Amino acid sequence: ETGVTQTPRHLVMGMTNKKSLKCEQHLGHNAMYWYKQSAKKPLELMFVYNFKEQTENNSVPSRFSPECPNSSHLFLHLHTLQPEDSALYLCASSQGPGPSSGANVLTFGAGSRLTVL
Amino acid sequence: GQNIDQPTEMTATEGAIVQINCTYQTSGFNGLFWYQQHAGEAPTFLSYNVLDGLEEKGRFSSFLSRSKGYSYLLLKELQMKDSASYLCAVVIYNQGGKLIFGQGTELSVKP
Numbered sequence: 001e002t003g004v005t006q007t008p009r010h011l012v013m014g015m016t017n018k019k020s021l022k023c024e025q026h027l028g029h030n031a032m033y034w035y036k037q038s039a040k041k042p043l044e045l046m047f048v049y050n051f052k053e054q055t056e057n058n059s060v061p062s063r064f065s066p067e068c069p070n071s072s073h074l075f076l077h078l079h080t081l082q083p084e085d086s087a088l089y090l091c092a093s094s095q096g097p098g099p100s101s102g103a104n105v106l107t108f109g110a111g112s113r114l115t116v117l
Numbered sequence: 118g119q120n121i122d123q124p125t126e127m128t129a130t131e132g133a134i135v136q137i138n139c140t141y142q143t144s145g146f147n148g149l150f151w152y153q154q155h156a157g158e159a160p161t162f163l164s165y166n167v168l169d170g171l172e173e174k175g176r177f178s179s180f181l182s183r184s185k186g187y188s189y190l191l192l193k194e195l196q197m198k199d200s201a202s203y204l205c206a207v208v209i210y211n212q213g214g215k216l217i218f219g220q221g222t223e224l225s226v227k228p
Contacts, residue, residue, distance in 0.1 A: 003159075004159070040125070041220060042121070042217075042218040042219055042220045042221070043160075043204065043206075043218040045215065045216070045217075056215070090159070090160070105150070105162045105165065106150075106160075106162070106216065107159075107162070108152075108159040108160045108161070109159055110157070110158055110159045111159065
């Protein structure tokens with residue numbers, strides 16, 4: 001496996017379910033990100049982890065709970081979601097804290113398409 | 118606030134040239150990225166500009182004018198496989214290098 005891998009690729013859940021999205025990067029990067037992509041809207045940054053520590057929570061509702069056990073793995077735990085949470089959830093990684101230069105290009109996974117019924 | 122504008126959709130003909138514009142009004146600008154995203158796939162890096170001017174990379178070129186808050190992505194010799202969404206994103210240095218995205222431009226290449 002190379003790059004950034006996300007599982008599952010598709011997920012359908014009810015509003016009372018609990019599920020998790022998983023992201024794994026094989027690039028030796030130190031920063032990992034969760035983004036939300038809704039139709040016709042810009043990518044929204046949700047969470048940032050640098051060296052396993054959360055450095056940004058972009059006012060995300062508590063029904064989304066991230067977990068970063070090590071620099072290679074990132075999870076997004078989901079519970080009591082709303083239909084408006086249906087979207088493509090993208091994981092990304094970069095070499096260091098923040099894409100502040102061309103050296104810190106974000107590498108994205110293919111995303112997990114979430115549908116909340 | 119931060120604001121990035123791109124056209125929502127564009128259509129062009131195979132073999133032609135197309136220019137996708139991006140204008141931005143942000144604080145603490147520290148560079149601009151262009152990403153390509155095919156339907157159902159991950160966004161992939163195309164270019165990064167931090168200084169004014171044109172960066173050329175094969176069929177793709179990207180231009181930046183910091184004084185005008187303006188960038189464009191130029192695609193030459195269009196191919197059908199260039200049909201995709203093109204995302205403009207600005208780096209905000211005084212927010213830890215945060216990347217703010219535009220809504221993306223959906224490009225359709227017709228035969």
